[in-house]
Amino acid sequence: MNSYKAPVKDMRFALLDVLDVEPIYQRIGAEQATRDIIEAVLEEGARFNESVLAPLNQSGDQEGCHFDKATGKVTTPKGFKEAYAQFVEGGWPGLTAPEQFGGQHLPESLGAAIKEMIDAANLAWGNYPLLSHGATEALKHHGEDWQQEVFLKPIVEGRWTGTMCLTEPHCGSDLGLLKTRAEPQADGTYAIHGTKIFITAGEHDLTENIVHLVLARLPDAPPGTKGISLFIVPKIRTAKDGTLGEPNALRCGSIEHKMGIHASATCVMNFDGAEGYLIGQPNKGLNAMFTMMNTARLAVGIQGLGLIDRAYQNALAYSRDRLQMRSLSGSKRPDKPADPLIVHPDIRRMLLTCKALGDGSRLLALHAALQVDLLERSPDEAERKKADELLGFLTPIVKACLTEWSVECTYHALQCFGGHGYVQEWGMEQLARDARITTIYEGTTGIQALDLLGRKVIQLQGAGLKHFLGLIVEFCSAQTKNAELVEFVAPLAQAAQDWQQLTMDIGKRLMENPEELGAASVDYLFYSGYVTLAYWWTRAVEAADRSGDKALAEQKRAVARFYFQRILPRTLSHASAIRSGAASLMALPEEAFAA
């Protein structure tokens, strides 16, 4: 009932026309990613995701994962294992991994488009390979040679998957509180003791081994976040030559019963003296983990994007099909008993909100992913530094805004279906349930907002923000004489100026009261997201005009107008809330919150 067609045309437009990746790929040594290859990968990705993963989305939700208490084993829903085998067969796990580890080393920005397809097709399934990507990054950057050889290659091949074991029952956002212990052993390994919760894909039946990356404390570790180390802890013990031994002393204790992503196993993992290997330096585990976490944050943002697009596609199809009431301006289908929903302005408002936030977010996400490519591959150090700063700045925006918008857009899309949206049959309520985790895992929206405003803007003195504002100014200056674009360029330039001013105002206020940071952060995050999208919608119109595709140019212009007139004004209330400061948040004493 709930179908999916990958938006290959818009992805091509985003990568090739708006972001103009071809010359960039050539310049940074990704010569193999020619236009032909990009298009072929997108087409092949569409085929796989539409035909293999999408049909398993609803059945996976209804069946869920099965946990066998006696053995600690998790069985994924029917078809998941076979789909994973096809995924491996197609070479998808190694799409962007370095060639030296068996990957194809295609750009991350192309990988991000494929990631969107997976998430739209089957979010829960996508969670199994998702953390392999993060594990790849951590092992690539911080692993010793033998660790890369033994653990990275099977992950790149897709024979094994990875996890991130951070959260414990008493600590989620606050990793400084974690208690899991790592005891050094005579043979140089460590015995890991502790309980981790909310471990995505912590146990499953898709691969023969699972590589857990576990945060734990060494015996002499300083307290707090400065005493955390990272360990590789495989499900099956693995010798330095890669041969598999006995099962390790770890076990899945249970899986969570959740609101959504039923087919994604969320595990309690008990480590009972499991053999682990230190990765990176002692007590520097958070650094290594952040490598994974940033990758995972972009990835979760892209989950939001995938959900927006799938929800939109289905709401659009239903709104064109379902006949209900006559148009306010007179019957549009007098031959039918009623007009289709899509004639009604409020249905259009909901659909266009999804379209504007979805297609705009695609550009935002792909641009962020392109910074990963530049950071990792650019021969120019200054360009790498800039990409790093821009990426750090964009990551919390991508993670938080795209996921919050997925909650909003799955709401709108469900609403288009009326009562039918609330029943399982149509698949819309699943999308809404699945979306709800995305604003939580890999750091809640509140955490992203503190990262954006506190760390990326204030602590790092706004380096990333300056780069992004520079992009806006540069673009607006270049377009001053473009009469076709003035309706967007003028408010965009104004928005950029207001954004800068707002940032400075917050900075000043922060000097007087540190609570102003948390008081402004989430509104500032949304504000930033909306201005960022205004930039991308203007760029999209400009690129569509240049493309010579008249229908596309008209569509982009119409949606951009909707965005500027109906969505961008949300910045007004966010700015007003920010300017009101911390006082109204902090005044009420804790005990006076109760009725």
Add this chain to the structure above:
Amino acid sequence: MNSYKAPVKDMRFALLDVLDVEPIYQRIGAEQATRDIIEAVLEEGARFNESVLAPLNQSGDQEGCHFDKATGKVTTPKGFKEAYAQFVEGGWPGLTAPEQFGGQHLPESLGAAIKEMIDAANLAWGNYPLLSHGATEALKHHGEDWQQEVFLKPIVEGRWTGTMCLTEPHCGSDLGLLKTRAEPQADGTYAIHGTKIFITAGEHDLTENIVHLVLARLPDAPPGTKGISLFIVPKIRTAKDGTLGEPNALRCGSIEHKMGIHASATCVMNFDGAEGYLIGQPNKGLNAMFTMMNTARLAVGIQGLGLIDRAYQNALAYSRDRLQMRSLSGSKRPDKPADPLIVHPDIRRMLLTCKALGDGSRLLALHAALQVDLLERSPDEAERKKADELLGFLTPIVKACLTEWSVECTYHALQCFGGHGYVQEWGMEQLARDARITTIYEGTTGIQALDLLGRKVIQLQGAGLKHFLGLIVEFCSAQTKNAELVEFVAPLAQAAQDWQQLTMDIGKRLMENPEELGAASVDYLFYSGYVTLAYWWTRAVEAADRSGDKALAEQKRAVARFYFQRILPRTLSHASAIRSGAASLMALPEEAFAA
């Protein structure tokens, strides 16, 4: 894990201090509803709902309803039947029903407070008696004497429940399309043929009989909404003397598998020549149904309110308990490993949003319910007319805003729990899933918005709006010299003026393009809701100041400040969206919505 304590103190404050219902009740012949009785009913209601219904909420969700295909019977979750018996035993079904039919005839505004408790305690359970209230209204106003005698009394006693059978597979919002037929029989009854869907409590095991109120067409009926009649169709055939006969020719065909309210049976009802009795005039069924629908719409708005309060209470308890990270302004609990969540500004933002929208909505809902009392009981015709117009105006605001805010607030409350909010155990995800139906059933938010702007404001020339603006002006004038209130009165007076101007602007624009109605409607609805709440928050502060309860006055003032500084500015973006007009919504051709 998810507890509930009825907000008796705030309800008392709302009814007795802010709305000052005592003298009103005396004046309109509800003399029995003295302060003592009001307080006793609230206390008793709290006891019943906290101890009987609240504990069945989570188990009811997990167990759901059972449908037996062979018999067409629905079994409600464990404990529901016994709870219903206690509900009847306590006399709750007849709380507000006229004495002549066995009720206690207490005011609807008091009944609304009890209704909030039921919805907060157990929304799904509350759906079984909910429609009895609407059926009572329809029978009271439109039923013949024998119909009232035979059907109304058992409903008031709670021995039977009622339903509203409107929706059919091809028609939801658009009732003009309905096809169910009513064939006149020789004995004056009608044979009802057709299929109704989404029938809440259409079949269950709580009572011996169910009174379906069914919309259907007579053979000679004109097409569209002018050819719809309303019929009483009991589950068990009922003679004019009230004795029960054979089962009627109707049957539950299946129940829906839904996102939430699992314990509320949502039925497909097949009428296969079932015996029915015309209620009211032929072809005037929609009039009679609107009596039920308006009651039901207020009731669903109150469901939103109940969910907001329960979600808030649990998020507050968790935020005070859960230790995570240090306060931005330095440790607040140095004796603990971390500070409680509630020290963090963004957690406070989410909690205060629930508190401000919840407690404000309580006043809005009770004020609307008070109009029902005035309409039905005031000896003064002018007062009855005014109450009718005000009620008509407030009903779509209560229905749509309180339910939309319940979606928002259950979101915030879940978010305070982080990952724990997403798992079933804590009960927060259930509240979010349950809330999601409230913006759909009994008319979606879009339908409420058209009712508000199109019918109540434009068609009826803003009679209700004028009354409400009159309340604001009157109050602001009376308070001009109150220095304690100026910070609220000034922006409130401005908001009222802007609201009026915005309404006139829309009216003008509408003369040129009828699509402007649907383009403005939902934003106008929210705009109206936020201004309305600004009025109630100002009234709350004023009443709390007068009450002499200093702690209460400080709490109300702090939350009101939060409301004015952090929530009311949302009107800015709604106004901006409205002023942008219909063009950006209507420009994109239908076929250009696809990627």
